[in-house]
């Protein structure tokens with residue numbers, strides 16, 4: 001890759017490099033979506049139909065993340081088994097395209113990364129970093145490491161001087177990284193959930209909700225504004241931005257919910273908790289959930305602490 005490289009402390013180690021690889025790959029993943037909206041005919045480990053884009057993003061990230069010195073395992077929502085990547089201490093888990101059913105209707109989607117200092121499947125307490133990319137009107141990345149959460153804007157080529165001067169000056173912060181041709185610009189440091197929550201988004205069909213979740217939902221509906229987009233990353237990012245609660249709850253037909261602990265629940269819980277919020281599987285923080293297997297599902301509840309406490313109190 002050409003273009004300026006400015007190594008920083010964060011890219012000097014495997015954890016920082018994994019975050020950098022995801023950031024660097026984001027414009028390419030985004031750019032490759034247009035021709036890959038078709039079904040492959042295959043299914044992933046959770047029994048979901050794969051799109052060409054799911055498989056392609058998985059392969060791209062697998063190749064790049066397993067090449068990092070210090071990464072010993074790679075796992076993805078899109079493949080059955082953990083890939084052995086050598087001697088490295090860290091394991092990376094990805095959801096290459098979260099919310100890919102939104103591709104057909106051209107709504108937002110994401111990419112999720114968790115970096116575990118343990119063999120997979122691992123507890124959320126073994127996470128040392130996590131990040132998500134949101135492919136919205138612009139491409140952003142929210143990364144958590146060492147208890148700090150940062151939001152970046154990802155741009156695929158150096159912007160011209162006139163572009164730079166036309167932006168909101170409050171968004172031009174000191175920290176900017178040049179990862180090859182991709183620029184990752186910090187636009188919000190020390191991200192924390194706003195204290196006065198305003199939005200909620202709940203997945204699953206309402207008649208399939210359990211009574212206890214339906215009771216909770218009724219309370220929340222009176223207080224907050226519905227914002228549900230069908231991609232967890234988009235929905236969680238609204239909660240991180242405006243405050244509120246996101247749930248993909250336990251269902252009558254599926255008490256274990258839909259989302260996967262290693263690839264979705266844990267990384268999102270790590271980010272939301274690092275941003276001062278809370279997470280739950282209905283009983284305990286997702287980060288303390290019992291780990292059974294790589295593709296295990298879990299109910300996911302994340303948001304402002306008070307809203308998650310109320311959920312647990314009613315369960």
Ligand code: AHM
Nearest residue numbers: 098099100101203204230231232233
């Ligand atoms: P995916 O990773 O296979 O795309 O599935 C996860 C997605 C989440 O992003 C989202 O919260 C949920 O599935 C939406 O499911 P539904 O279509 O049932 O609302």
Ligand code: MG
Nearest residue numbers: 095098099264
């Ligand atoms: Mg997903």
